[in-house]
Amino acid sequence: MLRIALGLLVVFSSFLLADEKPKSFPLPEDPKAVVISFDLHSGFTLPRLNKAPVMSVLADGTVLMPDLYGQAKDIEGKISRKELQSLLQFCVTENKFFDYDEKDVQARMKKAQQARQIPQVADAPVSAFVIQLADRRHTASQYALGMTGEFYEDIKELQNLRAIEKKMNSVMNEVRVGGKKGIAKLLKAANAELRKQHPDVKPLTAAEFRGAYFRQGGVLSATFSRFGMTKDGKRDGTHTVASVQVPEDGEPEVTVNVKAK
Numbered sequence: 671m672l673r674i675a676l677g678l679l680v681v682f683s684s685f686l687l688a689d690e691k692p693k694s695f696p697l698p699e700d701p702k703a704v705v706i707s708f709d710l711h712s713g714f715t716l717p718r719l720n721k722a723p724v725m726s727v728l729a730d731g732t733v734l735m736p737d738l739y740g741q742a743k744d745i746e747g748k749i750s751r752k753e754l755q756s757l758l759q760f761c762v763t764e765n766k767f768f769d770y771d772e773k774d775v776q777a778r779m780k781k782a783q784q785a786r787q788i789p790q791v792a793d794a795p796v797s798a799f800v801i802q803l804a805d806r807r808h809t810a811s812q813y814a815l816g817m818t819g820e821f822y823e824d825i826k827e828l829q830n831l832r833a834i835e836k837k838m839n840s841v842m843n844e845v846r847v848g849g850k851k852g853i854a855k856l857l858k859a860a861n862a863e864l865r866k867q868h869p870d871v872k873p874l875t876a877a878e879f880r881g882a883y884f885r886q887g888g889v890l891s892a893t894f895s896r897f898g899m900t901k902d903g904k905r906d907g908t909h910t911v912a913s914v915q916v917p918e919d920g921e922p923e924v925t926v927n928v929k930a931k
Contacts, residue, residue: 695758696804701730706757706801708838712813713795716741723798725842727754733845742884747845758801760837765830767801770810775827779818788821797835843881847892853879856892856922860912863924871910871928872896888918898931906931 697705709723716739726734731754735745749757761767782788794814801808812818812831819832847853853876861873874894882892891913898908911927 693759693763694755695762697729697754698802698804699729701728702732703729704800704802705729705754706761706838707799708835708842709798710795711798714793715739715795723800725838727757727841733841735842735845741886743888745846747849749841749845749849757837757841758803761801761834765833766827767799767810767830767834768806768808770808770827770831772810772812775812775825778825779822779828782822782825791817797831799831799834799838839881843879846882846884847879847890850876856882856914856916857894859922859924860894860914860926864910864912864926864928867926868910868928871930874910874912890914890916892916 697703704726706725706727707723708725711718718738719740720736720738722734722736722738724735724738727749728734731749731751733745733747733749735747737744791814794817796811796813797815798811799809810831812828815828815832815835819828822828844850844853847856857874857876857879864871864873874896878894878896880893880895882890885891893911893913895909895911898906900906907929908931909927909929913925913927915923915925917923
């Protein structure tokens, strides 16, 4: 009896481990096929040079971020196959992208507007997403997604879509600086200046990379920041911030701002 029970336990444990294994999503055979696209259109923005999405992720992991407004440059990077699958896992499994029903969400938003006063947003862009796998395709879009997510906290689908948008922005920021190696290089410069000015302050980490963009003239501007928190999860007024400016032909220039207790 004991032997049978142990055997059943092993089988059940194996089943649980198999169930926990991340799903691998089938990708298009063409390595240059677009698997994920993210765009921001309409709203109060500069005239675009083309209609390409803000970001496209291809089946081979290539990430394309074209210069849409003629103020910076086209950016091309790459993520690994594992990172692409992880990104799909986040969008499809964790945030139910293929279940997003625009008509249903709009109907629930309208119902919420009738029940309580919700501010109207003007001149905001539409966030548009497409995921194309080998066996299925789905699209989703939402006007003023960032602000909408705050006004309709009870609509889980909107919160999921907002999480996906944040993830897309995170991928774009990382690609913009040259991936994880680029972040490490910027972090090294930031912490060198931080040690010089505030030797007693704990160094910043890669997890505290907040984003980057290209300014006119090709200057890359990146930010790392850490904010002190109270026990109840609120900011306590302390912070460590490093801004790194990297000219096209030149060394990083770092500005640090530290406020301690």
